[in-house]
Amino acid sequence: MVGYAFMGAAHSQAWRTAPRFFDLPLDPRMRVVAGRDADAVERAARRLGWEESTTDWHTLLERDDVQLVDVCTPGDTHAEIAIAALGAGKHVLCEKPLANSVAEAERMVDAAEAAWRTNGTLAMVGFTYRRVPAVQLARELVADGRIGRIRHVRAQYLQDWLADETAPLTWRLQKEKAGSGALGDIGAHIVDLAAFITGERLTGVSALTTTFVTERPLAVGRAGIAGEGDTGTGEVTVDDAAVFFGRLSGGGTASFEATRYATGRKNAIRIEISGDRGALAFDFEDMNVLEYFDAREPGRTAGFRRILVTEPDHPYTGAWWPAGHGLGYEHAFTHQVVDLVGDIAAGRPPHPSFADGLAVQRVLDAVERSSADGSRWIDIPAPDD
Numbered sequence: 001m002v003g004y005a006f007m008g009a010a011h012s013q014a015w016r017t018a019p020r021f022f023d024l025p026l027d028p029r030m031r032v033v034a035g036r037d038a039d040a041v042e043r044a045a046r047r048l049g050w051e052e053s054t055t056d057w058h059t060l061l062e063r064d065d066v067q068l069v070d071v072c073t074p075g076d077t078h079a080e081i082a083i084a085a086l087g088a089g090k091h092v093l094c095e096k097p098l099a100n101s102v103a104e105a106e107r108m109v110d111a112a113e114a115a116w117r118t119n120g121t122l123a124m125v126g127f128t129y130r131r132v133p134a135v136q137l138a139r140e141l142v143a144d145g146r147i148g149r150i151r152h153v154r155a156q157y158l159q160d161w162l163a164d165e166t167a168p169l170t171w172r173l174q175k176e177k178a179g180s181g182a183l184g185d186i187g188a189h190i191v192d193l194a195a196f197i198t199g200e201r202l203t204g205v206s207a208l209t210t211t212f213v214t215e216r217p218l219a220v221g222r223a224g225i226a227g228e229g230d231t232g233t234g235e236v237t238v239d240d241a242a243v244f245f246g247r248l249s250g251g252g253t254a255s256f257e258a259t260r261y262a263t264g265r266k267n268a269i270r271i272e273i274s275g276d277r278g279a280l281a282f283d284f285e286d287m288n289v290l291e292y293f294d295a296r297e298p299g300r301t302a303g304f305r306r307i308l309v310t311e312p313d314h315p316y317t318g319a320w321w322p323a324g325h326g327l328g329y330e331h332a333f334t335h336q337v338v339d340l341v342g343d344i345a346a347g348r349p350p351h352p353s354f355a356d357g358l359a360v361q362r363v364l365d366a367v368e369r370s371s372a373d374g375s376r377w378i379d380i381p382a383p384d385d
């Protein structure tokens with residue numbers, strides 16, 4: 001694994017836990033974690049369960065006992081590490097968004113396709129929320145025709161950790177590190193979820209992005225990016241919020257909002273899909289529930305009903321607790337590992353693939369271009385156009 005902060009910790013718990021709850025066809029070993037600061041990465045290795053640590057991620061590529069590289073770094077290093085790892089014949093799991101630009105994402109897709117053709121090497125991007133059981137159930141219900149033809153997607157990803165204007169500047173607020181702000185960090189998730197659940201893609205968008213607070217205090221340590229002794233403020237170079245709407249490939253409309261200023265909303269990923277035969281609604285803050293409306297039921301008793309997605313025959317849930325006991329944020333990361341290991345053992349292309357990551361990147365790029373040009377409509381070409 002490369003990187004060991006928030007995502008590194010989440011991925012590490014997944015690698016540790018997956019073989020303890022699921023029968024995996026392979027036996028993952030947590031060999032080595034890489035990071036720049038020798039002491040910090042050594043402490044992280046012990047805390048997170050890695051056998052060794054290193055300050056040079058290139059050494060991972062030379063080791064025969066490393067077959068997969070898990071990229072948990074900020075977006076500005078995804079392309080370099082992932083392409084090098086694929087070139088060295090290592091499978092890759094790469095955090096989202098796939099890259100900081102469409103050009104980088106295209107190079108990553110080329111590398112992934114070449115690696116797959118040459119030696120069956122797999123590349124997956126970490127749109128982890130696909131693996132929340134209620135989200136998988138939503139996709140299955142759409143595919144089974146339970147809500148009919150899709151008319152609307154309404155998607156929001158709402159957080160509030162920047163509503164406090166004194167919150168420090170972190171790498172997530174720097175364009176050269178993160179690529180974009182709320183748009184790429186959390187908007188990317190809802191763009192991917194909309195595509196995953198509906199099986200449709202966005203054919204064009206009109207967008208507005210904005211930055212509310214342009215200077216933030218520098219801070220040292222875990223939260224900040226400053227060196228010892230640095231004081232003062234630094235510039236925020238990304239968007240704080242993005243709103244956009246678009247057309248779906250099936251003809252429906254879609255609206256999206258991504259913000260870290262939604263006071264009181266902590267990790268509210270809300271997606272509601274209206275079809276001509278019914279509707280589905282999900283909110284990550286109540287993540288064990290999927291709401292379902294069946295428009296064929298008689299009006300007297302029809303209404304959204306709450307499906308508790310905690311039964312043994314729901315996706316993934318049977319491997320965990322007795323019926324009704326529910327799952328949390330970290331479980332989707334474990335499911336990601338389970339699926340990736342299963343795909344490696346079966347020699348099967350994984351989802352979301354780097355091509356899926358590129359599709360999201362194209363939407364993010366169109367959103368930025370639209371917003372920069374007075375919310376002008378921007379077409380998003382189909383992958384093969």
Ligand code: SOE
Pocket residue numbers: 006159185186267
């Ligand atoms: C920060 O906004 C963040 O950690 C995202 O980067 C993650 O992808 C999301 O899961 C939670 O919020």
